[in-house]
Amino acid sequence: MTGLDKVIKIDVISVPFSGHLFPTLTLVKPLLEDPRFQVRVITGFQKKELVEQIGFDCLALFPDRPTVMEDIANTAKQANLFIMYQQLRANSKLIPEVFNEINRIWDSEGQPDLIIADFVAAPAGVLADRLGIPWITTIPSPVAIESRTTTPAYLGGWKPHQGTFYKWRDALGRQVIRLAKKVGLALVKKNLDTLQDFKLYREDGTEGVYSPYSILALGMKELEFRDDFPSQLKWVGYRCLSFDHLPQEQKQYFMSSKKRVLVTCGTHLKWEKERMVELAKLLSQEHPDYVFYVTLGDPSGLEHPPRMLSDNLLIFDYLPYSDVLDQMDFAIHHAGAGILMGCIEEGIPSLILPQDYDQFDNAVRAELFQVGLVSRKKTDSEVLRLFNELVSQEDWNHLKVLAQRCKAYQPTEILYQEIERLLKVKL
Structure with missing residues (x-):
């Protein structure tokens, strides 16, 4: 017996890249031992066999194009503006397909009670919001979340400094990052016809790609100089099993x-x-x-x-x-x-x-x-x-x-607390 009226269904959605998928699977793996949960993973075809070996049910996206996501991410040259635009364009064409496939799965097999989505799995969050399903963002790279008052990321590694000049520098940098995102979205918006209601920023200024309910930062607060993360973010520490084993x-x-x-x-x-x-x-x-x-x-x-x-x-x-x-x-x-x-x-x-x-x-x-x-x-x-x-x-x-x-971090304990809070259940 689970002690609940029904088993809690959770869909874990992630791109099939080790640095994204494995930390999230490590986080949710303890749920496999808990009969109160039914956990399913939706990811790329290349990781299906491994995910099933771990013990999860797995639905693979694009089985007829097994390397389509990897082909976009793995560039032959160091990233520059042109390569980044090519990646953005390719992703924008793929995202509606992912969106429609997840929607089809939920229509035919029923919706989950909760979604746990890697931070780049944007279609999952958009669809969850449309359907009123609570969702959690997992993010192994918390620096990706836009700074609102502190030194911005993605500008070549800026260090924080005191003084008026650096306050102006950081403010300008934050504007550059926002402008770049808005321009990027405008360039590919015609490809995102199924996501027309998606907004980069919510009314409160937070980013639309991250859950408004819960963000689990898979990292250490002690390794961060910023203090302007969204209020729904919790630090859970970093654990990452490779799941593959050395022969x-x-x-x-x-x-x-x-x-x-x-x-x-x-x-x-x-x-x-x-x-x-x-x-x-x-x-x-x-x-x-x-x-x-x-x-x-x-x-x-x-x-x-x-x-x-x-x-x-x-x-x-x-x-x-x-x-x-x-x-x-x-x-x-x-x-x-x-x-x-x-x-x-x-x-x-x-x-x-x-x-x-x-x-x-x-x-x-x-x-x-x-x-x-x-x-x-x-x-x-x-x-x-x-x-x-x-x-x-x-x-x-x-x-x-x-x-x-x-x-010293207790990621499993924090995950259970968030599930209780979002689903209003006592575990």
Whole structure:
């Protein structure tokens, strides 16, 4: 017996990218063990098999075009205005299809009682509002939420400063961000015929893509200098299981007594991977007493054995972070939210080379709160110098404190509280 009149049906909606889907699945996974809930995941076809292996029911979008979402996100070159416009245009054509498919599912199989949607799953929120279904936004990158009075994000990694000049700078930056969003929406609005009632901003000034009821920030408040987040936002800490597991036969490669360094730039940055391997080659030659483990971020290559370029340099197609991070002494990464928070959780000092989007803002926070060193020029000489500083630095007390505080968060408890509040039930 559940103790409720009926089982609570929850639909979890997310794009099929590891950095979006996995943190949200980690958050809701405890609900699988609770008979009071029926949880279903709606995502891209590429993740259907894995989601079902975890134990969720899964409905896959676009089974006839299994890589359509990944093809938009994974660019061959570093993002610029033209590439960003191309992505926006492609997404705007896809969004109505997603909207109609979710609507069809709910018409034929019944509506959920609650929706938990990743922060870029805009159609889910629009449809939920139309149907009067309460919804929760999960966001592993809280810097994406527009600042209203503080230093804005997505401008290359601005640091907060005191003084009149910087107040003017921040105010101008916030206006630039708003204008860019309005222009972007205007350019693709003709493709969004099913979302004509969508507004970028509500009457109270908050952004329409995030839930007006509940936003669960999958991160740490202690790693944030802003104090102007929406009132419905709650910090739940960051937990992210990879769900994929390192094959047993590959564990032999992690037995070295040398210091170990993970090198990664995530799953999306195809154009950076060759450069990353070259940097790892350089570092492995300069530091023969360290072993460098490079992951190329391709989940389809999980079972592939590594290429050993030298005794202390191994190239893996894919390494699940949650299976290998606790075996690392240092990391070199791009400041994606997942790897940044994973390193903090494990207390691993990082050399950070931000590349795109929110990574510059994440890197600023890593630097301000002293959990890693940031390479801005990203030249060979700078990377070599900063890596030497990284491995020589003995005082990582701030990192150790944050690692302890990271473990103190209670995400499951907060999730239950939000479900109770939104559905007006006692669990």
